[in-house]
Amino acid sequence: MFVPCYVDQFYPKAAIATLELLEKLGCEVHYPKNQTCCGQPMANSGYEHLTGGCNNLFVDNFSGYDYIVCPSGSCTLHIKEHLHADGKEEQATEIRKKVYELTEFLVDVLRVKQLTATFPYRVGLHQSCHGLRGLRIAQMSELVAEPFSKPEQLLDMVNGLELVPLSRQDDCCGFGGTFCVVEEAVSAKMGKDRVADHVSHGAQYITSADLSCLMHLEGILRRQNSDVKVIHVAEILNHSM
Amino acid sequence: MSREKILAAVKFNQPTANPLPDMEVLNTLTDVRTELLAKYKTIATAGGSFVYEVSGFDEIKTILKNEFKPGVKIISALDELSDYIYADTVKHEDGHTFADVELTVLRTNLGVAENGALWLTEKEMGSRVLPFIAQHLAVVIGKDDFVPTMAQAYQTIGEADYGYGSFISGPSKTADIEQSLVIGAHGPRSLSVFILL
Amino acid sequence: MSTATTKDHPHLAAEFNRDEPRVNWHDETLWWVRAKRDIAAHKLPEWELLRETASQIKLNVLSNLSTYLEQFEANAIKNGIIVHWAADAAEHNQIVHNLLEQRGITKMVKSKSMLTEECHLNEYLKEQGIDVIDSDLGERIVQLANEPPSHIVLPCIHKKKEEIGDIFHEHLGSAKGESDPKILTETARQHLREVFLTRRAALTGVNFAVAETGEFVICTNEGNADMGAHLAEIHIASMGIEKIIPERKHLGVFLRLLTRSATGQPITTYSSHFSKPQDGTEIHIVIVDNGRSIQLGREEFRNSLKCIRCGACMNTCPVYRKSGGHSYHTAVAGPIGSILAPNLDMKKYADLPFASTLCGSCSNVCPVKIDIHDQLYKWRQVIVKEGYSPKTKTMAMKAMALTLASPTLYRMGGKTGRLVFKYAPFAVNNKLNPWYNQREMPKAPDESFGEWYAKRKGAKNS
Numbered sequence: 001m002f003v004p005c006y007v008d009q010f011y012p013k014a015a016i017a018t019l020e021l022l023e024k025l026g027c028e029v030h031y032p033k034n035q036t037c038c039g040q041p042m043a044n045s046g047y048e049h050l051t052g053g054c055n056n057l058f059v060d061n062f063s064g065y066d067y068i069v070c071p072s073g074s075c076t077l078h079i080k081e082h083l084h085a086d087g088k089e090e091q092a093t094e095i096r097k098k099v100y101e102l103t104e105f106l107v108d109v110l111r112v113k114q115l116t117a118t119f120p121y122r123v124g125l126h127q128s129c130h131g132l133r134g135l136r137i138a139q140m141s142e143l144v145a146e147p148f149s150k151p152e153q154l155l156d157m158v159n160g161l162e163l164v165p166l167s168r169q170d171d172c173c174g175f176g177g178t179f180c181v182v183e184e185a186v187s188a189k190m191g192k193d194r195v196a197d198h199v200s201h202g203a204q205y206i207t208s209a210d211l212s213c214l215m216h217l218e219g220i221l222r223r224q225n226s227d228v229k230v231i232h233v234a235e236i237l238n239h240s241m
Numbered sequence: 242m243s244r245e246k247i248l249a250a251v252k253f254n255q256p257t258a259n260p261l262p263d264m265e266v267l268n269t270l271t272d273v274r275t276e277l278l279a280k281y282k283t284i285a286t287a288g289g290s291f292v293y294e295v296s297g298f299d300e301i302k303t304i305l306k307n308e309f310k311p312g313v314k315i316i317s318a319l320d321e322l323s324d325y326i327y328a329d330t331v332k333h334e335d336g337h338t339f340a341d342v343e344l345t346v347l348r349t350n351l352g353v354a355e356n357g358a359l360w361l362t363e364k365e366m367g368s369r370v371l372p373f374i375a376q377h378l379a380v381v382i383g384k385d386d387f388v389p390t391m392a393q394a395y396q397t398i399g400e401a402d403y404g405y406g407s408f409i410s411g412p413s414k415t416a417d418i419e420q421s422l423v424i425g426a427h428g429p430r431s432l433s434v435f436i437l438l
Numbered sequence: 439m440s441t442a443t444t445k446d447h448p449h450l451a452a453e454f455n456r457d458e459p460r461v462n463w464h465d466e467t468l469w470w471v472r473a474k475r476d477i478a479a480h481k482l483p484e485w486e487l488l489r490e491t492a493s494q495i496k497l498n499v500l501s502n503l504s505t506y507l508e509q510f511e512a513n514a515i516k517n518g519i520i521v522h523w524a525a526d527a528a529e530h531n532q533i534v535h536n537l538l539e540q541r542g543i544t545k546m547v548k549s550k551s552m553l554t555e556e557c558h559l560n561e562y563l564k565e566q567g568i569d570v571i572d573s574d575l576g577e578r579i580v581q582l583a584n585e586p587p588s589h590i591v592l593p594c595i596h597k598k599k600e601e602i603g604d605i606f607h608e609h610l611g612s613a614k615g616e617s618d619p620k621i622l623t624e625t626a627r628q629h630l631r632e633v634f635l636t637r638r639a640a641l642t643g644v645n646f647a648v649a650e651t652g653e654f655v656i657c658t659n660e661g662n663a664d665m666g667a668h669l670a671e672i673h674i675a676s677m678g679i680e681k682i683i684p685e686r687k688h689l690g691v692f693l694r695l696l697t698r699s700a701t702g703q704p705i706t707t708y709s710s711h712f713s714k715p716q717d718g719t720e721i722h723i724v725i726v727d728n729g730r731s732i733q734l735g736r737e738e739f740r741n742s743l744k745c746i747r748c749g750a751c752m753n754t755c756p757v758y759r760k761s762g763g764h765s766y767h768t769a770v771a772g773p774i775g776s777i778l779a780p781n782l783d784m785k786k787y788a789d790l791p792f793a794s795t796l797c798g799s800c801s802n803v804c805p806v807k808i809d810i811h812d813q814l815y816k817w818r819q820v821i822v823k824e825g826y827s828p829k830t831k832t833m834a835m836k837a838m839a840l841t842l843a844s845p846t847l848y849r850m851g852g853k854t855g856r857l858v859f860k861y862a863p864f865a866v867n868n869k870l871n872p873w874y875n876q877r878e879m880p881k882a883p884d885e886s887f888g889e890w891y892a893k894r895k896g897a898k899n900s
Contacts, residue, residue, distance in 0.1 A: 046822035053843025176795025219877025254735030356704035428661025
């Protein structure tokens with residue numbers, strides 16, 4: 001299991017849910033304890049050249065597994081596209097082939113067809129951009145192509161869950177890494193507009209495969225003293241009453 | 242010389258050859274010749290054109306008489322419409338003299354169903370400015386003159402040697418003011434299309 | 439024209455965001471144009487094949503550009519068109535000025551050309567005593583307002599009809615308070631008709647220049663390019679070197695994609711093909727480089743030159759929609775502008791590749807499949823390497839890199855951070871923390887996942 005740095009530090013429940021869910025579904029899950037971060041915050045800020053240490057650490061931690069599963073679309077995408085390690089390039093390449101975001105792992109590898117989860121609430125699904133347009137875990141609205149959605153497929157298996165429609169199904173939330181502070185005004189506005197879309201359609205929870213998006217939306221919801229909460233898909237798929 | 246400088250820089254910097262794509266699949270996919278007339282009518286009308294299916298020139302004359310007051314300046318490129326000024330006799334005049342033209346009536350033999358466009362070259366126009374400076378434009382076309390898409394349109398045009406040509410798909414228009422569509426910008430305020438059955 | 443601003447995108451975007459209802463209006467208007475594009479694209483089942491075909495044609499163009507440029511020139515000359523070459527913006531402006539001065543012309547009518555915005559042609563000609571009137575309605579409006587256009591296809595998308603009404607009342611004599619688009623457009627029609635009928639020179643842009651035949655194509659809805667060109671003694675057409683397409687039949691691909699991507703229409707009202715000058719008149723083409731050949735040499739960024747200037751990337755970009763074209767302080771704004779501008783002046787435009795969340799929407803609406811969001815990421819690396827990133831940011835990033843490369847430092851840092859959040863929230867919940875401006879900080883849990891896992895493993899092993 002590859003747990004994003006901020007999930008490890010601020011949203012451990014999502015990682016716990018991921019672990020429990022994978023074990024429930026029959027996987028032998030190991031969490032390499034010396035993992036830290038995928039390096040994306042630096043790379044996306046233009047400092048890819050500083051990620052060597054991070055990359056080496058990642059390769060050391062994650063070599064030798066059948067699969068590497070991560071409850072985050074953006075971190076998974078970053079590893080898939082940017083993991084290189086001097087002197088360990090073969091291992092890095094192997095890892096890039098085996099890294100999966102959680103919902104794509106559940107649908108494409110484990111081929112999950114049913115879940116025992118219950119979550120009787122109205123839920124808005126936020127399609128995080130990296131998972132959507134990068135990993136293609138769902139069909140993006142820009143393309144003229146067959147619609148599909150791996151997260152939605154899984155959420156459909158949850159008892160009592162009602163997915164709310166949205167006005168804009170895949171507009172970006174505005175987090176964007178350091179963008180959220182460098183372009184604070186636009187970032188906050190983008191987040192507010194996404195929140196408004198979910199709230200106006202009656203969502204009680206906003207979920208996503210990416211906690212970076214949720215962290216940003218939660219910041220806005222709590223500032224608005226809203227009753228609407230955020231929750232990672234892993235926690236819903238692992239949820240029992 | 243800038244020409245040499247630019248070409249040298251381009252030649253030096255351009256990447257190695259990427260071949261042109263094969264367009265066969267696309268051309269075949271789009272070459273669907275059913276319902277062309279109906280498709281053209283729907284799309285041209287949606288774009289603001291007035292489309293009439295007519296059995297002959299008498300019908301056209303009647304419609305034009307209804308739509309346009311007597312005494313306005315009308316120039317027509319069709320000798321069947323003998324009531325109007327014949328474009329051939331005035332086409333060499335300075336374009337500015339057409340500033341008071343109310344209606345221009347032209348003829349074409351190529352229309353595109355997918356987007357409501359009609360292809361006219363300066364041969365069909367007489368004078369290039371005529372289909373733009375007139376307050377209204379009308380074009381006569383035959384019912385069998387339509388092709389499905391722009392791909393087939395350019396196949397039809399082939400290597401024709403025109404000095405100027407334009408695909409005209411409707412009345413002039415703009416949505417520059419708060420995305421409000423306004424028909425009638427700098428070109429004609431209306432386009433009437435007469436399809437000869 | 440307004441003077442160049444030294445403020446960067448974050449500042450200008452913050453100013454734009456002070457008026458939230460206006461941001462909502464701007465955002466919704468542009469999203470609507472994106473939605474119209476979606477409807478038009480979905481009507482063509484072959485849409486994605488069209489995009490791929492267009493992309494490959496443009497890749498071929500870039501790899502053979504020098505040959506195609508020479509071929510285009512030769513064929514244009516054969517047809518009686520006079521061809522000029524301008525290495526940069528200054529030379530372009532001088533060429534245009536000379537052509538007018540030689541003929542004693544002091545008034546010109548212009549139809550839309552973003553290239554001439556890039557070259558600041560209007561300002562230059564004004565200084566030489568030549569009056570230029572922009573004939574595209576949107577461009578005329580921003581010209582009267584003394585502003586640059588904010589969008590390459592919808593020049594005054596940032597202006598409300600009441601504001602336009604005020605501008606027309608002041609400059610064109612329309613009634614005070616009149617804001618009906620029909621009446622304002624009629625006012626502009628009358629005013630510009632006079633301009634078309636009296637000006638001896640017309641300058642246009644070029645949408646596509648066909649190497650095979652030497653003809654060029656101009657697409658408008660208003661008919662202003664044709665009105666200007668056909669009534670003028672001299673028609674000057676300005677084009678960037680990248681506007682070339684190989685063969686006439688390729689227009690059958692690009693003209694199907696351009697307007698659907700731009701406005702959702704199947705085609706513009708007029709797609710005019712110019713081959714030869716009318717008897718007694720002249721057509722001059724000015725082929726402009728202005729940094730394009732340099733971009734062509736940048737392996738990671740050359741594909742930005744495939745652009746056919748449809749504006750779809752701007753309509754879809756949430757940052758553009760919520761910050762406005764003027765926040766980019768460059769002629770061509772939005773996502774495409776952000777990968778073109780750093781090539782022109784890396785220092786001045788270092789902020790633009792960071793004005794994005796890398797959401798990728800732009801790349802997927804682009805009719806010629808430019809990998810815009812990938813190029814934004816790559817420009818960030820270049821800009822940092824060239825030293826255009828603030829020192830404080832570099833220091834912070836180096837500290838982050840060190841911490842994240844060491845499991846011990848990471849765990850310590852994480853635990854300390856959580857303790858600060860819990861026991862000294864004022865340290866982060868204050869005005870110095872930009873996040874805190876409009877968002878709450880995340881709550882700090884008592885233990886990290888790593889700590890929980892270690893405990894659980896310990897419990898299992900005991």
